[in-house]
Amino acid sequence: MKVFLLQAYLGRREAPIFPLGLAYIAASLSRHEVKAFDPNVAADPYHDLVMQIEEFDPEVIGISFRNIDTTQYGDPYYYFKTLKPTLELLRKLRPRVPLVIGGPAFSIFADQIMARHPEIDLGVYLDGEESFPELLEHLDSPERVKGVYYRQNGAIHFTGERPATDFIWSLKPRWDLFELSKYDGPESIGVLSRRGCSLKCIYCVYPFLTGTVQKLRPPAGVVDEIEELVHRWGVKQFVFADSVFALPKHHAAAICREIIRRGVKVNWGAFFNERLADREFLQLAKDAGCVSYDFSSDGFNDRSLQLLRKPFTFADVWRTYQLAQTFQGVQMKFFFFANPPGQTVASYLHLMWLFFKTKFSRQQPKPVQVFVNVPRLMPNTELYAIALAEGSIAPEADLLPDTETVPLSLFYHNPQVPFVDVTFDLLHRIKTGLKKLIPNLRFS
Numbered sequence: 001m002k003v004f005l006l007q008a009y010l011g012r013r014e015a016p017i018f019p020l021g022l023a024y025i026a027a028s029l030s031r032h033e034v035k036a037f038d039p040n041v042a043a044d045p046y047h048d049l050v051m052q053i054e055e056f057d058p059e060v061i062g063i064s065f066r067n068i069d070t071t072q073y074g075d076p077y078y079y080f081k082t083l084k085p086t087l088e089l090l091r092k093l094r095p096r097v098p099l100v101i102g103g104p105a106f107s108i109f110a111d112q113i114m115a116r117h118p119e120i121d122l123g124v125y126l127d128g129e130e131s132f133p134e135l136l137e138h139l140d141s142p143e144r145v146k147g148v149y150y151r152q153n154g155a156i157h158f159t160g161e162r163p164a165t166d167f168i169w170s171l172k173p174r175w176d177l178f179e180l181s182k183y184d185g186p187e188s189i190g191v192l193s194r195r196g197c198s199l200k201c202i203y204c205v206y207p208f209l210t211g212t213v214q215k216l217r218p219p220a221g222v223v224d225e226i227e228e229l230v231h232r233w234g235v236k237q238f239v240f241a242d243s244v245f246a247l248p249k250h251h252a253a254a255i256c257r258e259i260i261r262r263g264v265k266v267n268w269g270a271f272f273n274e275r276l277a278d279r280e281f282l283q284l285a286k287d288a289g290c291v292s293y294d295f296s297s298d299g300f301n302d303r304s305l306q307l308l309r310k311p312f313t314f315a316d317v318w319r320t321y322q323l324a325q326t327f328q329g330v331q332m333k334f335f336f337f338a339n340p341p342g343q344t345v346a347s348y349l350h351l352m353w354l355f356f357k358t359k360f361s362r363q364q365p366k367p368v369q370v371f372v373n374v375p376r377l378m379p380n381t382e383l384y385a386i387a388l389a390e391g392s393i394a395p396e397a398d399l400l401p402d403t404e405t406v407p408l409s410l411f412y413h414n415p416q417v418p419f420v421d422v423t424f425d426l427l428h429r430i431k432t433g434l435k436k437l438i439p440n441l442r443f444s
Helices: 020-027 045-056 079-093 104-108 110-116 131-137 206-210 219-231 249-262 279-287 302-307 314-324 345-359 382-390 418-434
Strands: 002-007 033-037 060-064 099-102 122-124 148-152 155-158 237-240 267-272 290-298 331-337 368-373
Touching: 002 020, 002 045, 020 033, 020 060, 033 045, 045 079, 060 079, 079 099, 099 104, 099 131, 104 110, 104 206, 110 122, 110 148, 110 155, 122 131, 219 249, 249 279, 267 279, 279 290, 290 314, 302 314, 314 331, 345 368, 345 418
Parallel strands: 002 033, 002 060, 060 099, 099 122, 237 267, 267 290, 290 331, 331 368
Antiparallel strands: 122 148, 148 155
16 A cells, blocks of 8 residues: 655744654555655645655555644744644545544644544554554554544544554664755754653653653664664764653663764764763763753752652752753753742742853853743643643633644643743743844743
């Protein structure tokens, strides 16, 4: 069967992100003829999509919908608004070809997306490397396949969740289906070292999307993939696409040691855990090629960290921040929320002092950077339940609205400390006004 795999178009030009999920899906379709296309790196996205469809003439079209929006308070761009024109174009081009949608963004809002977009015939819920190939064998009887949404007599049905497995580690992403040279940013190409997240951060959808049980990939297999990217495809930099690379620490350390043992020369970045970020481990990562260390610290006092369910204390955050300043030739980035549960005026003012101190530092390049954001409320998260209980969002509020941008009301607003919301929103407005004068000024 001829299967056309499409990465959903974002609607604007951004730093390119390699469609890793789509590459794994393609790898699971060994019995089919597969063509993949990412309009986000195309010169003329919709025109090129039409040409690709006409040339390949697919029997099935699969769409990977990765992100609903940016989740950035300072840039609430809404990717969801671009899904409809893409689906309408595909339906116009091939009115009788089954349209199948999947990906993280779809899974988060599966019922709503199926209901709002009748152009979609079938939906693959959560991991699709087993569901999608099986669905292709049962297009006339999708009810036989677990993890699938389908339509019947005008109604939408779901076949139930598919049990998680470790099968994915037997698959190798289909790098050959894409022009890797177009993904040339420092965070463009991702490598997975595991699936699943054992953390319980109250704002995060990773546990819902990937499960809470960590499925670790053998370190040698991870480095095999890195070697192929470097030696066969000429990749010079990548990012570990795990929610947190250094959990568990021994697994991450084993990967670093294997990179060093093989002499693979490549730059990479990853998210690290503050509690486990000692000098020895950070140096090991640097020796293995790490040039960008990210820390999702989020809270700026112990109470906030506790309520966010972060597995470390503020002492760990501050120790890591101080340690970060002693490393040369790498970049350390710390991400915080302006007004999470447990925030105080004192800790907010301390945070903003740190933000402006690093933002306007004369040291170039800046070895340590601080970013401040506001968490976007998402279904299947504890933070959304907290916002409902606090009354900061109405029960009838639509987390997937039909709007051009994401309303700022869909970000978390802590009613306990309204001063923070007022001042941070004011800073956001000032930043927007000064953007032309100071292009690099960012809140997130």
